[in-house]
Amino acid sequence: MNASNTLVLASGNAGKLREFNQLLSPLGLDVRPQAEFGVHDVEETGLTFVENALLKAREASRVSGLPALADDSGLEVDALHGAPGIYSARYAGEPKSDERNNEKLLAALSECAEGQRTGRYWCVLVYLRHAEDPVPVIVQRSWEGEILAHPRGEGGFGYDPLFWLPDQGMSVAELQSETKNRLSHRGRALHALVDILKVAHG
Ligand SMILES: O=c1nc[nH]c2c1ncn2[C@H]1C[C@H](O)[C@@H](COP(=O)(O)OP(=O)(O)OP(=O)(O)O)O1
Numbered sequence: 001m002n003a004s005n006t007l008v009l010a011s012g013n014a015g016k017l018r019e020f021n022q023l024l025s026p027l028g029l030d031v032r033p034q035a036e037f038g039v040h041d042v043e044e045t046g047l048t049f050v051e052n053a054l055l056k057a058r059e060a061s062r063v064s065g066l067p068a069l070a071d072d073s074g075l076e077v078d079a080l081h082g083a084p085g086i087y088s089a090r091y092a093g094e095p096k097s098d099e100r101n102n103e104k105l106l107a108a109l110s111e112c113a114e115g116q117r118t119g120r121y122w123c124v125l126v127y128l129r130h131a132e133d134p135v136p137v138i139v140q141r142s143w144e145g146e147i148l149a150h151p152r153g154e155g156g157f158g159y160d161p162l163f164w165l166p167d168q169g170m171s172v173a174e175l176q177s178e179t180k181n182r183l184s185h186r187g188r189a190l191h192a193l194v195d196i197l198k199v200a201h202g
């Protein structure tokens with residue numbers, strides 16, 4: 001990484017920040033949320049997770065002067081032709097609300113039979129050494145599941161109470177946070193990213 005092992009996390013999402021801290025602090029990395037540097041949310045104008053993650057990482061690195069890690073993520077539902085996708089955070093409009101997003105998702109799938117409610121979380125991570133880094137490190141991972149008809153569990157954030165894991169027999173909001181971090185789109189993407197950075201930067 002860089003000499004001081006300090007990086008800025010280009011996110012304002014408290015759930016993501018908690019998960020990144022759980023995953024990265026054991027590695028001896030000093031992970032600072034972008035709010036510490038007065039970085040504001042950028043407009044996510046990209047048409048892909050990659051583009052949006054790049055926009056976020058670049059802005060956080062520019063303002064902080066530090067290497068930056070950004071996460072753009074979302075939920076792809078097959079019966080909804082991939083919606084809410086890159087619009088997951090603002091699915092039910094602004095201001096962003098997990099609760100209203102979940103209600104809208106349940107309504108959109110109200111006619112959809114069990115067995116046809118398949119989907120996946122996507123997480124795209126972008127790491128920039130500096131704001132003009134021409135060689136971003138990019139990793140993307142998905143996590144398959146099904147959309148429940150009723151919320152279950154209190155943990156996690158976002159769509160987790162509606163995201164059912166057949167293998168676990170639980171919603172993501174019912175998992176221990178360690179289990180979520182081991183299995184999730186974000187946790188696995190982050191492990192892969194860290195492996196790449198270790199090879200690249202020692
Ligand atoms: O593990 C997850 N568990 C539940 N929901 C999740 C997860 N991962 C992404 N999601 C949902 C939340 C939000 O609706 C959208 C991310 O949107 P996204 O723009 O990347 O994040 P955000 O606007 O909340 O914060 P920020 O852009 O500052 O990182 O996908």
Ligand SMILES: [Mg+2]
Pocket residue numbers: 044089
């Ligand atoms: Mg966002």
